[in-house]
Amino acid sequence: MKEIQLENNAIPLFRERLRGSLGLGPYLEQHIAGGSLWVWAPEVSTPIDLGRLNEDIFYPASTDLESTLTNALLRYFKTDPSAVLVADTAYRLEHARPDSLQWFSLDSFHDPGQRRICAFLTGAAADEKAVEELVAVASPYPTTLVFTSLTHAADLTPGVYLDPRNAVLQDLVQAVKHVLVGVFDERTMLIWSSAGAPPLACLDVDAEGLHRRL
Amino acid sequence: MKLARMIMRTALMLVAAVVAAASARAQMVYGISAVVNLTDTTISTYSATELDYWADAYYDAYVEGYLFQNGWLYGWGSASSGSYSNIAYGYMNKPAIGGAVYQIESDHYVVAAYAYTDPYGTPYFSNPLGYYFLSTGGGSTDNAIPFGPADGPTYVTVQYGYLGTTAVRAYTPTALLSNGSLANATAEWSSNGDGTYNVNVSAPAYNILEEYNFLQAATVTSFPPCTIGEPRLCALWNGVRVLAEVALLAGAAVQGLYNVWSQRVPCPYGWPGDDGAVAPGPDWTWQGNGPPGSSEGNWVKNNPNGRQESLHPDLNHPAPKAPHWDYKDPGGKWWDVWKDGTMTPKK
Numbered sequence: 325m326k327e328i329q330l331e332n333n334a335i336p337l338f339r340e341r342l343r344g345s346l347g348l349g350p351y352l353e354q355h356i357a358g359g360s361l362w363v364w365a366p367e368v369s370t371p372i373d374l375g376r377l378n379e380d381i382f383y384p385a386s387t388d389l390e391s392t393l394t395n396a397l398l399r400y401f402k403t404d405p406s407a408v409l410v411a412d413t414a415y416r417l418e419h420a421r422p423d424s425l426q427w428f429s430l431d432s433f434h435d436p437g438q439r440r441i442c443a444f445l446t447g448a449a450a451d452e453k454a455v456e457e458l459v460a461v462a463s464p465y466p467t468t469l470v471f472t473s474l475t476h477a478a479d480l481t482p483g484v485y486l487d488p489r490n491a492v493l494q495d496l497v498q499a500v501k502h503v504l505v506g507v508f509d510e511r512t513m514l515i516w517s518s519a520g521a522p523p524l525a526c527l528d529v530d531a532e533g534l535h536r537r538l
Numbered sequence: 539m540k541l542a543r544m545i546m547r548t549a550l551m552l553v554a555a556v557v558a559a560a561s562a563r564a565q566m567v568y569g570i571s572a573v574v575n576l577t578d579t580t581i582s583t584y585s586a587t588e589l590d591y592w593a594d595a596y597y598d599a600y601v602e603g604y605l606f607q608n609g610w611l612y613g614w615g616s617a618s619s620g621s622y623s624n625i626a627y628g629y630m631n632k633p634a635i636g637g638a639v640y641q642i643e644s645d646h647y648v649v650a651a652y653a654y655t656d657p658y659g660t661p662y663f664s665n666p667l668g669y670y671f672l673s674t675g676g677g678s679t680d681n682a683i684p685f686g687p688a689d690g691p692t693y694v695t696v697q698y699g700y701l702g703t704t705a706v707r708a709y710t711p712t713a714l715l716s717n718g719s720l721a722n723a724t725a726e727w728s729s730n731g732d733g734t735y736n737v738n739v740s741a742p743a744y745n746i747l748e749e750y751n752f753l754q755a756a757t758v759t760s761f762p763p764c765t766i767g768e769p770r771l772c773a774l775w776n777g778v779r780v781l782a783e784v785a786l787l788a789g790a791a792v793q794g795l796y797n798v799w800s801q802r803v804p805c806p807y808g809w810p811g812d813d814g815a816v817a818p819g820p821d822w823t824w825q826g827n828g829p830p831g832s833s834e835g836n837w838v839k840n841n842p843n844g845r846q847e848s849l850h851p852d853l854n855h856p857a858p859k860a861p862h863w864d865y866k867d868p869g870g871k872w873w874d875v876w877k878d879g880t881m882t883p884k885k
Binding site: 327331343344345346404414415419420421422423425434457459460461463464465510 | 574792816823827833834835836838840841842843844845846848850864869870872
């Protein structure tokens with residue numbers, strides 16, 4: 325995989341994509357400003373053209389996205405003991421969920437009165453299997469993975485409801501470091517990194533990718 | 539026959555023709571041979587050489603198609619992309635004979651523009667990427683032919699770089715059912731009433747010809763059959779599309795494509811339908827902020843064990859990928875679902 329930095333004029337596109345996600349994503353839209361934006365693409369690719377965000381430009385590049393993504397997510401937990409990873413899911417509160425899933429609920433940003441389920445993982449529970457489970461339950465179109473942190477991860481109790489004024493929810497939003505949203509058939513990720521975060525360092529960016537601009 | 543083709547091919551390598559091209563670098567090229575329609579009375583074939591955006595900026599495309607009937611040359615044609623298109627393609631529509639076997643072979647070329655002629659009269663060609671199959675240092679013999687409208691003939695010399703050949707063999711319904719080697723085939727042919735036909739086979743109605751399908755040494759050894767009647771889809775399914783990075787990655791690219799096809803399995807829900815706005819079944823609900831069938835959201839099925847599955851329509855997908863549904867299975871694994879009800883793992 326190769327990370328390619330996009331110009332900041334791609335941020336509106338990113339925010340639009342984020343607005344379409346089901347759980348925590350829309351809460352972050354106003355928070356996405358500044359920082360840097362990247363596309364995480366297979367290594368065999370033509371230059372990214374924002375006017376032509378079609379997956380076909382990548383085919384037939386063969387990539388093992390799952391294992392690459394799993395490794396990147398695991399690395400994030402190693403860099404920060406207070407790390408929290410949140411995935412938007414297609415579950416509503418009334419849906420049955422896997423017993424092993426850690427989740428919290430929040431108000432649907434788009435459907436008043438509905439509650440959506442976000443799956444999450446904290447450093448204490450993060451291993452390869454747990455990360456794979458989180459990615460598996462993430463709802464695609466768009467897949468939304470939020471890299472954030474809490475000073476006291478225990479504040480995020482499994483099954484808790486976080487209303488919009490809840491302090492834990494506000495902490496999660498304020499501490500966001502990276503956000504991944506799926507594009508190109510969900511096989512490639514647009515990644516936003518906050519201004520305070522080292523650009524994707526925790527995701528093991530190679531130097532070549534860092535310096536490639538459009 | 540092969541000798542005749544070799545002579546033709548060799549001649550082509552030496553002959554110059556029309557077309558000017560911009561100079562520059564190239565990325566990928568697609569070679570396509572396909573039988574897009576075949577009955578006991580008619581056959582339609584498609585041959586194409588398609589350059590991607592970047593390749594087209596620097597080179598042009600050229601294709602020759604050869605149609606064989608029971609092993610004998612039955613027709614041929616050629617096409618050039620010209621400077622304003624990235625694809626050279628052509629169809630052949632000819633009468634067919636029930637019981638006959640047909641084979642379409644396509645030779646694929648990139649075309650390099652003339653750069654200059656040295657004082658000794660040797661032409662040199664624009665080859666910014668240094669393709670080894672093109673001669674940058676001159677030495678080719680070129681016959682210039684008229685080019686350009688209006689102001690009288692303009693002569694442009696070019697050089698053809700042979701990329702490779704794709705081929706597919708197809709059996710008429712009668713041949714398919716009478717051929718002893720295909721005795722175990724189950725074949726259902728039906729007319730859609732609009733000149734197109736559907737075929738469902740459990741044994742190959744179409745053979746991918748291993749000895750021919752390559753672009754710069756890349757090989758495709760197998761390809762699945764499918765419904766015919768849609769040229770773009772069938773370019774993938776009822777024919778062969780050899781896709782390669784022009785330079786060094788040809789083998790890897792085509793092998794990757796083959797690896798995907800070889801993992802084809804039936805989709806548990808078959809083909810979910812031609813209308814993405816319609817639920818694939820009664821248990822599926824649309825979850826997303828866009829309207830059903832749009833790019834924002836999925837059809838989701840909630841299972842009693844808490845595992846979800848999702849289906850997302852991608853029915854207007856640009857080539858080279860055919861229309862498909864994206865399927866995320868209960869374990870989180872991703873698949874492309876194809877129109878014949880099978881699916882392949884996403885790469």
